[in-house]
Amino acid sequence: MVKEKSVVIVTGGTRGIGRSCVERLHKDGFNVLFTHSNSENDAQELQNTLNTTKTKRIKGLHCNVTDLDAASRIFCEAEKLGEVVGLVNNAGITGKLGPMTQLTDADLSNVVEVNLTSTIRLCREAAIRWSNNSNGIRRSIVNISSVAARTGSPGEYVAYAATKAAVETLSIGLAKELASVGVLVNAVSPGTIDTTIHARAGEPGRAMRVASRIPLGRPGQPEEIANAVAWMLSDESSYVTASVMNVAGGL
C-alpha cells in the first residue's frame, strides 16, 4: 500500500508513456510531479483532470530536462508534495528518422542531452538526496530505455539506440552502487508503442508500419508500459534491482 504523501517524479508527463505513468501512479495513490518542456495546455488539462478533490496531488512543472539546474529544480518542487520515493526518467526524443549519414549535429547533441545526460543528472540528484537513508525508506528509480538498445535501429536512429543502451548500463551500475542504501534502480524497455514520438521523428504512421515485425502483431499502448513502471515502483518488486524489463510484444 502506498504511504500517504509519497511522491513520484515523472519526466515528460504530458503525452504518451509519461502521461500514462502519471495517470496510473495517481490511481495507485501516489502524488506525482511531472515535467514537460513545451506543452503547457496539455499539462494544465492533465492536472485539471486528475486533481478532482481539494487536495492537489498532481503537479506539472514546465522544465526542460536539459537545463543545467533542472534536476535540483525538479526535486525541490517534488518535495513540496511530500516524501519523494520514486523517479521515472521518461522524457526522450529520437531525432529525425534516417541513416547515420543524415544525422545532424543539432539532433545528435539533443538526443544525447535529453536521453542520456539529463537522465544521469537526475540519477545523480536522487543519489545525493537519497544516500543518507536514515529513515529506512525504500526508494526506486525507473529509467525508460528502448528495444532500440538491443536492435541498434539501423537506418532509423542508431544514435538514439546508443543512448538507450547507455541508459541500461547506467541503471545496472547505479543499482549496485545504491543497493546498500535501499534504492532500487531498474530500466523498463518498451518495444514500439503508439505515441506521438513517431510523428516527431518524421513518420506518424511508423508504429503501424512496423507492426508486422512484432511477434504479438501490434504496437503496444502507453498504458502497457505504465503497468510495468507501476509494478517497479510497488512493494511487489522489492527484490528487483539492476534489471531491464522488456515490454515489447516479443521483440
Ligand SMILES: NC(=O)c1ccc[n+]([C@@H]2O[C@H](COP(=O)([O-])OP(=O)(O)OC[C@H]3O[C@@H](n4cnc5c(N)ncnc54)[C@H](OP(=O)(O)O)[C@@H]3O)[C@@H](O)[C@H]2O)c1
Ligand atoms: N513510443 C515508442 O515506441 C517508444 C519505444 C521505446 C522507448 N520509448 C521511450 O519512452 C519514452 C517516452 O516516449 P513517448 O513515446 O511517450 O514520447 P512522446 O509521446 O514524444 O512524449 C514525450 C514526453 O516527453 C516530454 N519531453 C520531451 N523532451 C523533453 C525535454 N527536453 N524536457 C522535458 N520533457 C521533455 C514531452 O513533452 P514536451 O514536448 O512538452 O517537452 C512529452 O511529454 C522515451 O524515453 C522514449 O525514448 C518510446
